[in-house]
Amino acid sequence: MSSPNILILGAPGAGKGTQSRRLVEEFGVEHVTTGDALRANKGMDIGHLDLEYDTPGEYMDAGELVPDPVVNEIVKTALEAADGYVLDGYPRNESQTEYLDSITDLDVVLYLAVDEDELVRRLTGRRVCEDCGATYHVDFDPPAESGVCDECGGDLYQREDDTEETARERIRVYEENTEPVVEYFRDEGVLVEVDGERTPDEVWADVEDAVEARAN
Ligand code: ADP
Ligand code: AMP
Helix, strand or coil, X not given: CCCCEXXXXXXXXXXXXXXXXXXXXXXXXXXXXXXXXXXXXXXXXCHHHCCCCCCHHHHHHCCCCCCHHHHHHHHHHHHHHCCCEEEECCCCCHHHHHHHHHHCCCCEEEEEECCHHHHHHHHHCEEEECCCCCEEECCCECCCCCCECCCCCCEEECCCCCCHHHHHHHHHHHHHHHHHHHHHHHHCCCEEXXXXXXXXXXXXXXXXXXXXXXXX
């Protein structure tokens, strides 16, 4: 059986990255995340596109979407190289959805549903390992030693866009641009909605079942 092509949708802070790491372990898929790819290229010169800002980082720090041509190219290259993937953070608007449809076929579309106040609590308390990318939360999932990754001993940092102000702007941008994407897949009859407000283990039980049921 070849590895499945999985799309995981949800607002910023819904738990996409947390569940994606488990999908990688369990199903041997590649984690393709536009957020991580863009963070690694925040200073890339995109001035030739003649848009509002000249680097991805300026859009990200404002909580806005990075322009489609930049993000579409990242996704195309990553999906071509992957034998099975979990795509996280893309598509975020209708034009990205059309582009995705033109370059790949999906086996499973998951949606993690979480309310706004919980999203803000999760985003503002999030800490990420600078070496391996493992994600923690200061209250909900703290590391054994404050500021140190349990998995690899790396330093934990807070993302620049995880302040309350930018988190709320990102959620607003999500509601305006990305909720229609969720509705598109719901209308297509392929969306598997999972209650994301439970513990990571409880959410995982439903995520794993959904993928097992559709990935053969
Ligand atoms: P996303 O990738 O959707 O932005 P993350 O997976 O990075 O979200 O999770 C955001 C924050 O919420 C992290 O600090 C993570 O530890 C925490 N978190 C993830 N899933 C849960 C959960 N089910 N319950 C409580 N906190 C969670
Ligand atoms: P994330 O790590 O998914 O929370 O994304 C962090 C930031 O990266 C977003 O607020 C956007 O500025 C940018 N970004 C990530 N994915 C996309 C995408 N598919 N389209 C446009 N911008 C994106």
